[in-house]
Amino acid sequence: MTDITxxxxxxxxxxxxxxxxxxxxxxxxxxxxxxxxxxxxxPVSVHPVIGFASILFVAIGAGASGALxxxxxxxxxxxxxxxxxxxxxxxxxxxxxxxxLGVALSGLSVMMxxxxxxxxxxxxxxxxxxxxxxxxxxxxxxxxxxxxVIGGAAGAFPPVIGWIIATGSFSVEAWLMFALIFxxxxxxxxxxxxxxxxDYDDADVPMLTVTHGRPSTRRHIVAYTVLLAILAxxxxxxxxxxxxxxxxxxxxxALFLLGAYRIWQRDEAMAEKDNxxxxxxxxxxSLYYLFLHFGAILIEATxxxxxxxxx
Amino acid sequence: MAIRAEHEMHGRRKGRNxxxxxxxGGFVVLVMALTFVKITQIDFATAxxxxxxxxxxxxxxxx
Numbered sequence: 001m002t003d004i005t006x007x008x009x010x011x012x013x014x015x016x017x018x019x020x021x022x023x024x025x026x027x028x029x030x031x032x033x034x035x036x037x038x039x040x041x042x043p044v045s046v047h048p049v050i051g052f053a054s055i056l057f058v059a060i061g062a063g064a065s066g067a068l069x070x071x072x073x074x075x076x077x078x079x080x081x082x083x084x085x086x087x088x089x090x091x092x093x094x095x096x097x098x099x100x101l102g103v104a105l106s107g108l109s110v111m112m113x114x115x116x117x118x119x120x121x122x123x124x125x126x127x128x129x130x131x132x133x134x135x136x137x138x139x140x141x142x143x144x145x146x147x148x149v150i151g152g153a154a155g156a157f158p159p160v161i162g163w164i165i166a167t168g169s170f171s172v173e174a175w176l177m178f179a180l181i182f183x184x185x186x187x188x189x190x191x192x193x194x195x196x197x198x199d200y201d202d203a204d205v206p207m208l209t210v211t212h213g214r215p216s217t218r219r220h221i222v223a224y225t226v227l228l229a230i231l232a233x234x235x236x237x238x239x240x241x242x243x244x245x246x247x248x249x250x251x252x253x254a255l256f257l258l259g260a261y262r263i264w265q266r267d268e269a270m271a272e273k274d275n276x277x278x279x280x281x282x283x284x285x286s287l288y289y290l291f292l293h294f295g296a297i298l299i300e301a302t303x304x305x306x307x308x309x310x311x
Numbered sequence: 312m313a314i315r316a317e318h319e320m321h322g323r324r325k326g327r328n329x330x331x332x333x334x335x336g337g338f339v340v341l342v343m344a345l346t347f348v349k350i351t352q353i354d355f356a357t358a359x360x361x362x363x364x365x366x367x368x369x370x371x372x373x374x
Contacts (some may be wrong), residue, residue: 013323016330049348053341116345 018092020251022070022101023063029160030290031062037294038162038177041240041301045164050116054165057113058158061125064105065154071098073141076203082196096273102133119164128157130278142204145211152185159294169216173240179234180293183228187221187260188286194218194263195276218264221271221282225260228254240297241311248296252289259285 035058039051045055070088072170078089087093088273106129114122132154137241140147156178163174193200193209194217209219232253260280266278303309 013320014329015323037334047342047348052346056341 012092014087014093014097017265018087019097020081021087022067022098023060023091023105024066024069025063027155028059028063030155032059034177034181034289034294035059035158035165036160037298037301038159038174039166040162041159041173041177041297042163042164042166042171043281051165053116053119054113057109058117058125058161058165061109061129062114062158064102064109064131067098067102067105067130068129069137071095071102072097072133072137074143076197076205079203080196080199082199090237106133113165118168120168121161121164124157128154128161131157134292143206145206145208146191147206148208151180152189154172155185158183173212173238176231176235176238176240177294177297180228181290183224183231184286186226186292187228187256188290189225190217191263191279191283191286194271195279199218214268218266222260222264229257237311239310240300242300242303244249244303244309245293245296245300247291252292255285256282256289 032055036055039055041045070086073083074086074088074095077083077086083089088098089097106126110122110126110129113125134150136147136151136154140151144150146285159177159181160170160174163171163177190208192209194214201210208220212220233246233249235241236249241249259278262278263282271279
């Protein structure tokens with residue numbers, strides 16, 4: 001009874017939803033989808049229960065690294081408008097709770113993936129969590145403008161893990177899916193950095209917009225988009241590609257290149273006049289871009305047993 | 312003021328506890344299902360170290 005009388009009426013008590021928000025559910029969606037595509041595109045079938053459990057543990061691992069990221073970045077999250085409402089800066093969850101949740105779920109997800117799938121998949125999940133939570137969050141993010149470029153690898157590992165869940169080994173196709181996300185991440189985040197304007201400046205995060213300026217960021221977006229387009233269309237001619245993927249890739253990359261070209265052609269005065277409309281459109285397109293590329297790989301893999309997908 | 316048996320805080324905590332309970336229950340069911348699938352997938356007659364034992368010949372004898 002004492003805990004009832006001693007609890008101030010105004011003290012916020014974290015709800016399940018607050019802890020769930022620590023796991024970055026939107027990032028988890030992307031992780032689940034790309035890992036699932038990686039698993040289903042592999043030439044080895046997986047039992048549905050094993051597949052479901054394994055993807056769930058990959059998602060929990062991704063969520064755990066998100067909680068660790070929020071624990072470490074609570075100070076800069078409080079400064080940036082985009083992240084100020086996250087559970088820790090909003091005062092809903094204590095930093096220690098986020099750390100405990102992140103560590104516990106990391107251990108649980110890696111251990112359970114080793115049991116449900118294989119040791120290599122579990123090792124890759126552990127590597128991904130450590131890469132994101134320690135290498136990216138604790139070091140790269142605050143020390144170099146290449147933070148997004150190198151750190152993007154953390155978000156690119158899920159399809160590789162998915163592939164390993166099915167096959168137990170690495171392959172060129174898995175690394176092509178990795179490369180697709182890896183090359184997509186910088187233009188996606190740099191477009192965001194362009195229209196979020198002062199957020200990264202205020203938080204002293206050395207984003208390219210802060211260290212090299214906005215015109216340089218616009219040039220970088222074009223350069224990475226050209227490399228990404230070559231890679232994305234080229235993937236269409238490999239074992240995970242086919243007519244359907246190639247059709248998607250040609251249309252999406254033409255649109256993406258056009259968007260990048262428009263960003264390159266603009267300066268800050270033009271962008272501010274229409275409230276960064278072109279940059280916002282490019283960012284929105286980038287979300288569909290990745291979803292549809294992986295969706296096309298999934299369609300090819302689904303149709304292949306019927307002699308329709310692939311080449 | 313009468314003492315209320317059900318404090319507003321109890322309601323909030325109940326929601327959280329039920330949620331945690333459901334997740335733990337789901338985890339138990341998942342582990343059970345995984346165990347069942349793993350066990351039924353193994354062909355014990357040809358499992359490593361047991362080759363030939365079912366028919367009475369030793370693995371060493373095969374070499």
